[in-house]
Amino acid sequence: MMDTNPGLREVDVSVSINGTQVSHRVPARLLLSDFIRDVVGLTGTHVGCEHGYCGACTVIVDGDAIRSCSTLAAQIDGSAIRTVEDLATDGELTPMQQAFHENHAMQCGFCTAGFLMTLESVDPDGYQEKEQVIDLLSGNLCRCTGYHNIFNAVCSTWGVDS
Amino acid sequence: MTLDSPMRINPMIRHRASHIGRAVPRREDRSSLMGRQRYIADLKLPGMLEVSFVRSTEPHARIVSIDTGPALALPGVHAVFTGADLADVELFPQKILYIQPVHQPALAVDRVRYVGSPYAAVVATDRYVAEDAATLVATHTEFDPLPTVADLDQALADDAPRLFDDWPDNYLVNFPADKPEVRKAFEEADHTFSDTYVSQRQTGLPLECRGVLADEVDGEFTIWTSTQSPHIVRTTIAEMTGIPEPRIRVIVPAMGGGFGTKTHIYPEDVVMPWIARKLGRPVRWLEDRFENLVSAVHARDQRHDVDVAYDDDGTIRAIRCKAYCDVGSGEIFMPGTATVFVTGGVLTGGYDFRNMEVHHFCVVTNKTPSGAYRGFGTPEGMFVMERIIDRVAHLTGTDRVEIRRRMILQEEQMPYIMHGGGRVDSGSHAKGFERAVEMIGESLERVRARYADDPDVRVGVGYTNYVEPTTPTYHLTTGHWAGYDSATLRVDPDGAVRVGLGTTALGQGTETTAAQLAADALGVDPDDVTVVMGDTDRAPYGLGAWGSRSAIVMSGSILMAADRVMTKAQEIAAHMLEAAADDIVLTDGRFHVAGSDTPTVTWSQVATAAWVRTVDLPQGLEPGLEMSGYFEPPELEHLPGMDGKVNAAASWSNGAHAGVVSVRVSTGEIKIEDYVVVHDCGTMINPMIIDGQVHGGVAQGIAGAMFEHFQYDPETARPLFASFMEYLYPTCSDVPMMTVEHFETPSPDQPLGVKGCGEGGTIGPAAVVAGAVDDALSDLGVEIKATPVTPSAIRKAIREAADGGGER
Numbered sequence: 001m002m003d004t005n006p007g008l009r010e011v012d013v014s015v016s017i018n019g020t021q022v023s024h025r026v027p028a029r030l031l032l033s034d035f036i037r038d039v040v041g042l043t044g045t046h047v048g049c050e051h052g053y054c055g056a057c058t059v060i061v062d063g064d065a066i067r068s069c070s071t072l073a074a075q076i077d078g079s080a081i082r083t084v085e086d087l088a089t090d091g092e093l094t095p096m097q098q099a100f101h102e103n104h105a106m107q108c109g110f111c112t113a114g115f116l117m118t119l120e121s122v123d124p125d126g127y128q129e130k131e132q133v134i135d136l137l138s139g140n141l142c143r144c145t146g147y148h149n150i151f152n153a154v155c156s157t158w159g160v161d162s
Numbered sequence: 163m164t165l166d167s168p169m170r171i172n173p174m175i176r177h178r179a180s181h182i183g184r185a186v187p188r189r190e191d192r193s194s195l196m197g198r199q200r201y202i203a204d205l206k207l208p209g210m211l212e213v214s215f216v217r218s219t220e221p222h223a224r225i226v227s228i229d230t231g232p233a234l235a236l237p238g239v240h241a242v243f244t245g246a247d248l249a250d251v252e253l254f255p256q257k258i259l260y261i262q263p264v265h266q267p268a269l270a271v272d273r274v275r276y277v278g279s280p281y282a283a284v285v286a287t288d289r290y291v292a293e294d295a296a297t298l299v300a301t302h303t304e305f306d307p308l309p310t311v312a313d314l315d316q317a318l319a320d321d322a323p324r325l326f327d328d329w330p331d332n333y334l335v336n337f338p339a340d341k342p343e344v345r346k347a348f349e350e351a352d353h354t355f356s357d358t359y360v361s362q363r364q365t366g367l368p369l370e371c372r373g374v375l376a377d378e379v380d381g382e383f384t385i386w387t388s389t390q391s392p393h394i395v396r397t398t399i400a401e402m403t404g405i406p407e408p409r410i411r412v413i414v415p416a417m418g419g420g421f422g423t424k425t426h427i428y429p430e431d432v433v434m435p436w437i438a439r440k441l442g443r444p445v446r447w448l449e450d451r452f453e454n455l456v457s458a459v460h461a462r463d464q465r466h467d468v469d470v471a472y473d474d475d476g477t478i479r480a481i482r483c484k485a486y487c488d489v490g491s492g493e494i495f496m497p498g499t500a501t502v503f504v505t506g507g508v509l510t511g512g513y514d515f516r517n518m519e520v521h522h523f524c525v526v527t528n529k530t531p532s533g534a535y536r537g538f539g540t541p542e543g544m545f546v547m548e549r550i551i552d553r554v555a556h557l558t559g560t561d562r563v564e565i566r567r568r569m570i571l572q573e574e575q576m577p578y579i580m581h582g583g584g585r586v587d588s589g590s591h592a593k594g595f596e597r598a599v600e601m602i603g604e605s606l607e608r609v610r611a612r613y614a615d616d617p618d619v620r621v622g623v624g625y626t627n628y629v630e631p632t633t634p635t636y637h638l639t640t641g642h643w644a645g646y647d648s649a650t651l652r653v654d655p656d657g658a659v660r661v662g663l664g665t666t667a668l669g670q671g672t673e674t675t676a677a678q679l680a681a682d683a684l685g686v687d688p689d690d691v692t693v694v695m696g697d698t699d700r701a702p703y704g705l706g707a708w709g710s711r712s713a714i715v716m717s718g719s720i721l722m723a724a725d726r727v728m729t730k731a732q733e734i735a736a737h738m739l740e741a742a743a744d745d746i747v748l749t750d751g752r753f754h755v756a757g758s759d760t761p762t763v764t765w766s767q768v769a770t771a772a773w774v775r776t777v778d779l780p781q782g783l784e785p786g787l788e789m790s791g792y793f794e795p796p797e798l799e800h801l802p803g804m805d806g807k808v809n810a811a812a813s814w815s816n817g818a819h820a821g822v823v824s825v826r827v828s829t830g831e832i833k834i835e836d837y838v839v840v841h842d843c844g845t846m847i848n849p850m851i852i853d854g855q856v857h858g859g860v861a862q863g864i865a866g867a868m869f870e871h872f873q874y875d876p877e878t879a880r881p882l883f884a885s886f887m888e889y890l891y892p893t894c895s896d897v898p899m900m901t902v903e904h905f906e907t908p909s910p911d912q913p914l915g916v917k918g919c920g921e922g923g924t925i926g927p928a929a930v931v932a933g934a935v936d937d938a939l940s941d942l943g944v945e946i947k948a949t950p951v952t953p954s955a956i957r958k959a960i961r962e963a964a965d966g967g968g969e970r
Contacts (some may be wrong), residue, residue: 005294026702028288043204044197047452048369048417053886056369097195101187104850107858108669110201110370110418111192136893141421141886143369144669145854146861149576149892162899 007030011074017042018086028074032056032066035073036073036083036097044084044113048141055140058121059083065121084113087120096120096157103153114140115150124158133160169722169913172728175685180912181678185850186688188674190667199416202373203387207444207627210375211240212343213437214292215430215447216282216299217457218274221312221528221879222323223305225272225281233284233298235690238291241441241841242299244282245271248436253429254495255401257641262334263324263525266493268402268432274305275325275491276530277881279430285437298465309877310526314486314674316454318525322466325491325526334492335499335524344519346639347480351450351471353557356722359549360948361519361542362755363463363487363488364870366535366862367891368668370418371449372458378442383410383435387419388507390425390668391706394640397696398427399435410435414696420668421862422534423458427495434475452884453478459533460872461490464502464542470550471516476568481550483509484521490529498532500639502528504631507582509547512591512816513569514628516581528879534639534708536862537924544628548929552936553945559704560932562625570595570627577910583807585797586629587912589816590905594840602820605836609822612835616830622833623638624938625935628842628925631811631896632710632918637800638810645798645812647715649703652788653731655773657751657766658685661720663695664704665712670849671919672707676716678847679695683724685748686765702790708871710920713847714795717913720789730787734768737780790842797911813909813917815894819860819926821898827942827960830953832868833937837900844909846919852919859923866924867931868950869896939963 006028013021017040025041036045036059045068050055052070059068060082087094093101096119106112119139127133133154137147156162171180193199230242251268256343266869270281282299288293308321316322317332325332341927350353375386383405389395392412400407418425430447437445467484486501504521551569555562571578571591578586606623636642650666661680667673677691695701697958702716728748735753745755752762771778772787779785795812802808821837839856846852869890873882883889908915932946935956948955 007290009512027290037204042197043200046201046370047203047370048897049886051451051885051887054288054369054891088196090707091196093192093195099708100195101191104188104854106191106194107671108370108417108419108667108812108856109190110368113197114195116195132194134894141369141891141893141894142890143421143862144858146859148857148859148861148899149854151894151899154378 007047011076013073015076015078016080018082026073026079028072030073032068032071032073032076036068036081042083042085046110055118056111056112056114058140060117060122061120074075084116092112099153099157101151103156105145105149108124111140119154122144127158128160130155130160130162166679170429171682172725174732174747176727176747177682177685178750181688182847184848186674186848189677190671190673190849197400201322201370201416201418201920202375202386202449202683203417205225205375205386207375207377209445210446210530211285211287211441212289212292213434213447213866214289214296214444215280215453216284216296217350218270218277218279218281218541219472220307221298222275222279222308222310222384223274224308224625225274226304228282228299229302230299232302233295234289236295236298238321239284239295241285242282246645247937248433251436253427253432256768258497260335261497262329263879264492264497266428276528277812278453278530279491279588281494282455283433283437289448307631312874312876312879313527314488314525317527325528329545332487332525332526334497334526337522337523339519339521341519342637343767344480344482344517347517348471350779351479352473354469354471355553355557355788355824356469356945359520359546359673361464361467362949363547363872365422365460366421367460368419368423368527370734370932371451371454372424372428373446373448374430374434375444375446376438377444378435378439383411384413385410385435386413386415387425387431389414390420390666390708392696392698394706395666398428399432402432402434407757412698416668417484421536424668424709424936425534425706426459427826428832437762451886455883455889456530456881459498459536459774460490460530461532462500462866463532466504466546468546468550470554472558474558476498476517476558476565477552478550478554480517482519483546484523484856486525487532488527488529490527490531490689492526492531494531495637496533501539505543507584507810508629509538509543510580511544511547512571512629513547514575515569518581525932529874536921537861538921540630540921540925541866541928543865544626544925545928547585548626548933549947552933553615566595566625566627567927583802583809584631584811584814585727585809586814587797587909588907589814590814590842590907591627593907594816594818597903598625598818598820598838598840601663601838602836604627606822607836609824611822611960612831618826620825620827620893620938621822622934622936623634623820623822624937625631626926626928626929627818628816628922630710630817630922630925631814632815633714633795633812634709634815635798635800635810636705643800644705645800646703646792647711647719648703648790648792649716649723650788650790651684651720651727653727653765653769655770656764657764657769658690658692659684661693662701663693663716664702666696666707666718670855671748671848672712673962675847675851676720677786679717680724682718684727713916713918714912715793717916718793718795719791722790722793724790726789727787729766733780738763738767738771738778743776747918795912813844815922817841817920817922817926819930821930821934823834823931823938825935825938825956830956832951832953832956834864834898834931835868835899837924838901839902841902841922842905842907843919843922844907845915846904846906847916855919856902856923857900859921860900860927861892863924864897865892866949868952871950
């Protein structure tokens with residue numbers, strides 16, 4: 001199995017992650033989520049389903065929100081990655097993070113990073129209608145909040161009439 | 163009930179402002195927002211190996227052979243253990259006397275009874291290699307398939323294959339009933355009807371799967387596990403493995419939700435420390451979502467065969483309900499047997515109705531074991547009751563609101579003893595319903611107007627009035643004779659307070675609410691309170707977080723401990739102020755003699771004397787300022803009395819839900835246009851957190867009402883799901899915005915009047931959605947009898963109503 005499994009071949013991955021350049025030699029089959037969490041050590045990105053459905057593992061790669069659990073680290077060599085750890089500056093929360101706190105838009109917190117990165121990846125100007133916000137949020141699963149307060153947090157931050 | 167159970171804040175403590183009742187923002191949020199919470203998957207230890215469990219691919223089979231050779235030959239694999247290696251480690255403490263004995267080894271030996279049953283464990287350098295090796299074990303396992311049992315009918319057939327050879331049949335629980343007064347009502351009533359109502363298999367599915375990290379050093383074990391009951395995990399591991407309990411420390415990291423599914427003692431909780439000891443290395447297992455779908459407990463798989471006796475005027479005279487729960491293979495502790503009793507006990511919800519005869523059955527099948535899930539039998543029961551009420555209203559031409567008005571509990575009936583002994587201590591049932599009717603009436607008109615020009619769309623409204631039993635006995639579920647929980651309060655020399663709790667947190671904001679309680683109970687600021695829980699070495703022994711119990715047990719135990727701390731603090735302060743202890747009051751954090759604002763001493767001065775300046779203590783007083791309270795809620799009963807009745811919950815919250823749906827007849831598309839909740843959980847500790855519990859509960863109720871369904875192939879008992887692709891977990895587009903209002907009827911029995919609120923939201927939606935769809939499609943003769951109410955189910959119901967010539 002060892003000899004025949006191309007996933008065990010090692011590849012070099014060099015990326016910028018939250019502004020810091022990192023280079024690692026990793027198995028070709030290593031998922032980006034595991035690269036971020038286990039190799040780089042940033043555990044704020046969570047893995048909820050490992051099949052690209054729940055969105056908890058969402059990170060931003062070269063400006064786009066992607067599912068890091070269904071992306072190989074090898075695929076994003078040379079890219080710039082942003083994770084939830086990159087949002088607050090010197091401990092100061094972003095307006096969206098603050099709104100999540102004030103609106104009680106999180107309970108267990110496991111999905112929160114994924115929602116925040118999805119929201120971070122878009123231009124709010126394209127989401128000024130309530131239905132647009134609902135569509136945007138529908139790519140991430142939350143089991144605790146019923147989405148009610150997440151929706152409110154987004155609308156209050158982006159000035160959308162809810 | 164202890165004699166000094168305090169019901170309220172010590173009157174010697176005076177505040178400028180109370181923290182209880184305020185929407186205090188959560189202290190838990192910041193770490194999650196910044197990605198700094200530590201969940202089980204974020205924890206590693208030096209030298210750690212990773213474990214992958216090998217799970218049965220057969221629904222029912224004998225294990226003929228397992229060849230671990232190929233897996234062991236894989237580079238990076240350290241060990242493979244099979245059921246035979248742990249054959250002496252049982253998982254199922256034989257404590258529950260009313261069920262058939264289930265002898266379940268930690269890993270299946272010789273025989274598997276559901277797809278997902280763990281029968282071997284692979285240990286490797288990392289999870290990738292461990293999963294490679296687990297696949298090799300699976301492909302080198304020879305099974306001898308046995309006949310399968312995929313559902314209740316198959317399980318109860320005369321010639322049904324038996325899951326357990328030493329049982330006479332497939333009943334795990336078999337409690338028929340016979341009530342003469344019910345039989346009499348059926349003879350006397352104007353009419354009767356019989357029907358069957360079904361709730362489908364679904365479950366909690368927290369977004370974080372389970373996980374265990376175990377380590378053993380010099381005979382002392384540390385086990386990090388995502389559980390709602392750390393102390394009970396510890397006790398059970400000790401009992402099942404013989405490891406002395408004080409040598410086991412169980413720690414719950416941050417939890418990504420639980421919803422009941424993490425209250426059970428799972429095989430992995432016991433196997434992982436066993437492996438750690440065997441290999442002398444820390445080992446970690448992280449459940450993947452497929453494993454979670456097939457091996458974390460399922461729930462709600464119930465059928466209710468109902469006979470109803472009623473009169474021409476819409477009076478329901480008697481209900482006979484044969485409630486069957488398909489508990490899957492039953493191989494889990496705690497077993498999934500208790501939910502059906504809750505269904506039977508609370509089926510009548512917020513209605514004054516007692517002429518009930520409930521038969522309780524739990525039946526084993528070749529499916530994932532069932533167990534606890536938010537609502538715990540109550541949503542299933544409320545669906546049945548509201549279906550019955552709507553049917554009787556229809557059959558007798560009675561208005562659906564009016565028939566409910568006649569039946570709903572009135573304030574002057576409190577405390578109301580339900581048919582099964584449930585003691586509803588107080589509530590706002592009638593006025594809550596009226597408010598919900600009023601609120602939904604307005605939106606019903608709006609929605610009707612919106613679709614007035616679209617003949618393909620029908621609009622309807624549905625209602626439910628439920629009670630939510632909270633803080634239940636642990637006896638029904640586990641055999642443990644207890645219902646208490648605990649708090650330890652310590653005032654440190656700087657005057658800040660440390661609260662240790664026996665309950666635990668899984669995302670419900672317990673740290674924030676506990677700090678509010680402790681702040682008021684000791685007259686300090688919440689910022690000066692630190693809360694620790696979920697660690698058997700740092701927090702006092704307790705039963706954990708389940709059954710909407712934390713609010714009551716935390717309130718009681720914190721108040722008890724605070725009273726004891728206060729009594730001692732008064733003694734110390736009195737000595738410092740040269741006064742009598744009885745004259746000492748605490749105003750905004752300072753002790754002084756009543757009636758005289760100065761001089762004062764602070765908590766810090768008192769605590770400093772208690773810990774590090776004992777020369778300031780009164781002569782003979784023991785140093786230290788740390789006290790515990792173990793609060794067993796009053797009114798809670800553990801076992802039925804001679805009359806068979808039991809009040810198995812300490813208090814009873816209540817709520818009215820109402821919803822408007824639109825249904826597109828041509829496609830069956832259904833949309834919840836508006837949803838209102840009028841909620842009453844007694845005294846509210848933190849209204850913001852309570853609203854959050856209601857929102858999330860309603861969303862999960864809607865998931866059960868309209869979307870989620872664990873389907874199995876009826877021919878093979880194989881799961882027809884392997885991911886979220888086949889299991890419709892609702893998204894933001896599926897859950898409506900809802901309006902939540904509260905009444906606040908304090909419990910007369912429980913501390914501060916608190917009742918609990920974790921599960922109420924889930925109870926209503928199935929009943930409301932079914933009622934609203936029936937109403938929308940009333941002219942087509944549609945009657946919903948099962949959840950989930952999907953577009954295809956609606957289309958089928960429309961076709962059947964047309965074919966059946968309008969049976970109703």
